[in-house]
């Protein structure tokens with residue numbers, strides 16, 4: 369930090385998720401001393417949410433690190449928030465069990481080849497093929513073709529299962545695409561396979577779960593690096609007035625007087641930006657930005673973590689596992705799958721995806737507990753149902769919480785990777801002052817990231833990107849002897 373040369377520009381950051389924290393950290397590192405981060409809720413972390421329970425931690429938002437080489441992963445190592453053994457080794461023992469609608473299990477070898485051949489390995493091969501046609505190959509088309517080929521290859525082994533059960537495996541592929549790459553959207557035919565690459569496929573792909581305090585520990589670490597008192601919790605920005613040349617005026621819910629800042633970085637989710645489009649901005653956002661925000665879709669994805677008095681699955685399987693339950697057409701499962709929770713030996717994670725999240729928001733704890741028992745009974749038919757009743761249930765409600773209004777966001781993925789990147793870059797373009805060069809309101813957040821969109825590290829990088837943009841502007845202004853925007857006009 370250049371302590372001897374502190375810059376006096378005031379910067380407000382709206383939102384204390386990882387992109388807001390990244391912006392604050394970057395500005396702080398660059399010597400900017402007048403930073404205020406306004407967060408609407410009473411906690412930092414945004415769509416990462418680490419909850420302490422019964423001596424363990426669980427995550428209700430992000431849980432995994434998707435790449436090795438990122439600043440966030442380095443921080444995580446520094447504060448002990450990664451499991452120190454080799455993540456890849458752990459995944460060698462990962463059990464991915466497929467349960468058919470009548471409760472029988474697909475032979476494990478078949479289950480393993482199903483996931484690899486129909487999706488993970490083969491989908492990777494297709495998109496990494498240089499001749500891959502991005503514009504026409506939707507996930508639906510590509511994955512269903514792979515499924516058909518897998519069926520033919522394994523016809524002999526599959527003969528012992530009823531054909532109607534085999535048909536239901538298609539639902540697992542749809543759910544998987546919904547969870548993995550289309551991030552909660554309903555229509556998987558709208559998703560190009562290349563989005564998978566954009567999201568996380570590269571040689572650094574990791575998928576390592578957080579541990580020992582998880583993302584919450586990284587938030588604490590980042591905050592410890594910021595200047596004291598720069599974070600203001602329970603401050604909801606209700607209006608951004610960027611009409612004036614002498615700075616940006618922010619109004620806050622429940623406060624009468626707006627506050628003035630030289631620059632503002634906004635990091636709210638696309639769900640929030642879409643929802644506040646008509647009341648947040650004065651003057652309204654330029655047409656291009658409004659159109660972009662209308663085009664970007666949001667997906668819904670929630671976590672239900674159930675704690676149990678006893679670990680009834682101890683004898684059933686290893687420490688790392690996932691149960692996927694195939695569903696009949698028109699009889700969707702409420703939960704998508706059941707996954708072990710590395711950081712809590714007596715807890716299970718149940719994913720709720722897409723329109724089922726709306727049902728989740730209407731459900732009381734009692735009804736949710738019943739739904740968990742019902743789903744678990746299908747997977748563990750031999751276990752006494754009383755043991756399947758959770759002692760405590762934790763749940764997210766990303767799609768309903770007014771601070772988020774979405775689990776994820778992504779672009780209408782109809783025209784391939786190039787489009788995905790371009791849209792993010794256009795969304796990230798700052799609003800300029802009247803001199804047409806001074807960045808007045810800057811945009812960060814996972815949806816503005818042109819790489820690995822919808823991840824914590826991309827959110828962080830987007831905040832760092834906007835901090836660098838501001839620091840470059842401040843320093844060129846200093847070189848030219850201009851301090852205020854007005855003098856540049």
Ligand SMILES: Cc1cc2nc3c(=O)[nH]c(=O)nc-3n(C[C@H](O)[C@H](O)[C@H](O)COP(=O)(O)OP(=O)(O)OC[C@H]3O[C@@H](n4cnc5c(N)ncnc54)[C@H](O)[C@@H]3O)c2cc1C
Pocket residue numbers: 382383384385386387388406407408409412413414415416428429430431432433434603604605606635636637640669670671766770771772774775776812813814815821822823824825827
């Ligand atoms: C269920 C789930 C699982 C996920 N799993 C992973 C994973 O394993 N790995 C991974 O890398 N990513 C994962 N993600 C994605 C990752 O969590 C997000 O991409 C990332 O956290 C987004 O950060 P952000 O800063 O862009 O937005 P947010 O985290 O949404 O931060 C925006 C902040 O702005 C605040 N805010 C909103 N409106 C206002 C206002 N008017 N005034 C002031 N503040 C406001 C909000 O309260 C929030 O804190 C997951 C997401 C979900 C929902």
